[in-house]
Amino acid sequence: MNEKFLTIINPAAGGGKCRKLVGPAIERLRAGGIVLEVVETSAAGEATRITRDAYGRGYRRFLAVGGDGTSYEVVNGLFPDAATPSGEETVPTLAFLPLGTGNSFLRDFGDQGVEHAMQALLERRSRACDVLRLTHCEGVLYYINLLSVGFAADVNILRQRRFKSSGQVGYWASIFLGLAQLKRRPFPVRVAGESEFDRRPCLFLSFNNSKFTGGTMMIAPTAATDDGLIDFVRWGPIGRAGLVRNLGGLYDGTHVSHPLAESKKAPRVEFELDGPIDIMVDGEALTVQCEAIDVLPSALKVVV
Numbered sequence: 001m002n003e004k005f006l007t008i009i010n011p012a013a014g015g016g017k018c019r020k021l022v023g024p025a026i027e028r029l030r031a032g033g034i035v036l037e038v039v040e041t042s043a044a045g046e047a048t049r050i051t052r053d054a055y056g057r058g059y060r061r062f063l064a065v066g067g068d069g070t071s072y073e074v075v076n077g078l079f080p081d082a083a084t085p086s087g088e089e090t091v092p093t094l095a096f097l098p099l100g101t102g103n104s105f106l107r108d109f110g111d112q113g114v115e116h117a118m119q120a121l122l123e124r125r126s127r128a129c130d131v132l133r134l135t136h137c138e139g140v141l142y143y144i145n146l147l148s149v150g151f152a153a154d155v156n157i158l159r160q161r162r163f164k165s166s167g168q169v170g171y172w173a174s175i176f177l178g179l180a181q182l183k184r185r186p187f188p189v190r191v192a193g194e195s196e197f198d199r200r201p202c203l204f205l206s207f208n209n210s211k212f213t214g215g216t217m218m219i220a221p222t223a224a225t226d227d228g229l230i231d232f233v234r235w236g237p238i239g240r241a242g243l244v245r246n247l248g249g250l251y252d253g254t255h256v257s258h259p260l261a262e263s264k265k266a267p268r269v270e271f272e273l274d275g276p277i278d279i280m281v282d283g284e285a286l287t288v289q290c291e292a293i294d295v296l297p298s299a300l301k302v303v304v
Helices: 013-031 046-056 068-078 114-122 151-162 167-180 240-246
Strands: 002-009 036-040 059-066 093-098 127-136 139-143 146-150 189-191 204-208 230-235 261-266 268-271 277-281 284-288 290-302
Touching: 002 013, 002 046, 013 036, 013 059, 013 114, 046 059, 046 068, 059 068, 068 093, 068 139, 068 284, 093 114, 146 151, 151 167, 151 204, 151 277, 151 284, 167 240, 230 268, 230 290
Parallel strands: 002 036, 002 059, 059 093, 093 290
Antiparallel strands: 127 139, 127 290, 146 204, 146 277, 189 268, 204 230, 230 261, 268 290, 277 284
16 A cells, blocks of 8 residues: 555646645645655546546545545545445545635634644544445435535536636625525435425525535534534525525524524435436536435545
8 A cells, every 4th residue: 555645736726826835835744754746637527537546556645735626526536446445544545735715624623724734634633534425317426525406506606607716705796696596496305214205495405524615604513524424404495585684694503593494414315306406516516416315434534
């Protein structure tokens, strides 16, 4: 097994900010005794291909340098091959250098961003982390942060298509455009243990492994990354004025106490959709026909 960290850098992350900042960060890690092998990506999806190839050649330690999208690609390069490790020592390790636009997963463990991530590496800290698996009509994908449909996905798609390089300003612009186009619609879903699909209209559904999205929005305040469960949050068909009044609750987690909100934990959820829908998964905007989400408990070690 290769003991190096294969360091996968997306230099375009953060609107090119990553390219400017990565050099000194890499030097500091190497000065602290971290052995790194560095490779850069030049196109979407390349980090997945690089990771899958490296895993097949015996690499088990990976450092994702960029934003949520970079670590999402690395995770999808590790799985499904890493889904059945032969022992604790073969469970892959994922570390982060958050130099991109969004780094929501790390927010569960601290608000110091790059400094926290680097200290975790230098102090050799790691912990078990679940991986969530979405089965859809054309295949399978994996994630460690969250998957949302409805309003949250609509906002993210607006951001990706119209405000990708605008940082937090672009995120707020997307929220207000999302409010202007507000949709409440059903996404039939059945939580493990329930007999019927829930077909009620809703503002959004979110299937979470960790707490945050959009950097500071606490969608799932009770989520834990190592409990073997999906943290499912549903917000019913709240109106535009009600959403504006309660928007702050999405940032401190109090939205789950709203009369139209529900939160529950489950090892599996199933969908009964008529066709593909827009989803947001670990910061990525996709259109797929979801079939089920389940959990690979403690399938990954994360350096946090």
